[in-house]
Amino acid sequence: MISVRNLRKEYDEDTVALKNLSLDIEEGAIYGLIGPNGAGKTTLLRILATLLEPTYGRVEIAGVDALEEPERVHPYIGFMSDRFSLYEDLLVWEYLDHFARCYGIAPRQRRRLIDESLELVGLTPRRDSLVSSLSRGMRQRLCFARTLLHQPKVLILDEPASGIDPAGRLEFRELLKTLQSMGHTILISSHILTEMTDFCSHIGILEKGELLVSGPLEEVFQQLHGGIVVRVGLLGRHEQAARIARTHPAVRNVTANGADIEILFNGPKEEIPSLVKLLAQEDVPLIRVELVERDLESIYLRLASTEIS
Ligand code: ADP
Numbered sequence: 687m688i689s690v691r692n693l694r695k696e697y698d699e700d701t702v703a704l705k706n707l708s709l710d711i712e713e714g715a716i717y718g719l720i721g722p723n724g725a726g727k728t729t730l731l732r733i734l735a736t737l738l739e740p741t742y743g744r745v746e747i748a749g750v751d752a753l754e755e756p757e758r759v760h761p762y763i764g765f766m767s768d769r770f771s772l773y774e775d776l777l778v779w780e781y782l783d784h785f786a787r788c789y790g791i792a793p794r795q796r797r798r799l800i801d802e803s804l805e806l807v808g809l810t811p812r813r814d815s816l817v818s819s820l821s822r823g824m825r826q827r828l829c830f831a832r833t834l835l836h837q838p839k840v841l842i843l844d845e846p847a848s849g850i851d852p853a854g855r856l857e858f859r860e861l862l863k864t865l866q867s868m869g870h871t872i873l874i875s876s877h878i879l880t881e882m883t884d885f886c887s888h889i890g891i892l893e894k895g896e897l898l899v900s901g902p903l904e905e906v907f908q909q910l911h912g913g914i915v916v917r918v919g920l921l922g923r924h925e926q927a928a929r930i931a932r933t934h935p936a937v938r939n940v941t942a943n944g945a946d947i948e949i950l951f952n953g954p955k956e957e958i959p960s961l962v963k964l965l966a967q968e969d970v971p972l973i974r975v976e977l978v979e980r981d982l983e984s985i986y987l988r989l990a991s992t993e994i995s
Pocket residue numbers: 697698701702703721722723724725726727728729730
């Protein structure tokens with residue numbers, strides 16, 4: 687649904703925001719673009735939303751060349767900027783009606799689409815409220831309703847969850863899942879790493895204008911870890927356990943972690959029982975086997991620090 691090839695953006699001689707970036711996002715994905723401030727997230731999203739021209743590269747959205755024919759791409763995309771402003775002295779429905787007119791939506795459809803998008807973001811009870819009376823979270827939701835108004839196939843959301851309270855974030859996550867089930871493709875940027883793993887089907891880590899990793903969540907984790915980490919609790923005989931574990935063809939490394947050993951397993955989950963069986967056969971005093979929680983934040987921090995050094 688989104689295809690980016692060799693994208694480069696130089697703001698000036700010294701500021702290269704994107705370096706030869708290539709990326710594919712398939713239809714129906716929720717793609718989380720993760721990176722620290724200044725990584726180039728907003729630059730990439732604004733180029734995809736046709737608001738910014740790259741220095742060079744190619745962008746296709748729904749098969750349309752977004753740089754050559756931006757007008758043809760507009761119906762497909764809904765963009766929500768990290769900085770947005772609303773018209774304070776309009777009513778909520780008037781605000782959406784204004785944008786529906788801008789999108790050239792026929793009067794007959796306008797009311798229905800406004801009502802549907804208000805319903806989706808949970809603002810139906812505030813339909814006739816003044817924009818200026820809305821709370822911060824509601825304003826964000828109104829902006830999101832505006833993004834959804836013309837029923838775009840692709841949603842491009844720049845840090846949409848910033849400034850929302852935890853309850854609001856949870857609702858937002860549910861909303862994204864609903865939108866995904868409705869067939870939307872969603873590209874969402876964030877520096878709130880741990881939250882992204884709950885609902886993203888794909889992730890990419892962007893740093894200093896380069897995509898360090900990108901792909902389905904599971905694959906990216908496998909890539910970052912070089913496998914799955916299996917933590918084994920033992921009552922003793924750690925060295926023997928490590929030696930036996932290493933004889934398994936999928937085991938890449940074994941490290942000690944307190945009373946546990948951590949086994950880096952580079953194979954499908956289905957093969958983990960064969961590792962456990964191997965250990966049990968040798969009477970290793972096993973008391974616990976668990977897959978270590980994949981903590982993207984630590985992976986990300988590790989990647990970031992590797993980059994810096
Ligand atoms: P992020 O969204 O990940 O924080 P940005 O895309 O905003 O990153 O910025 C990437 C780099 O480009 C940063 O070094 C930033 O200072 C620079 N940059 C962003 N916008 C401009 C601009 N309009 N003019 C010059 N430099 C810019």
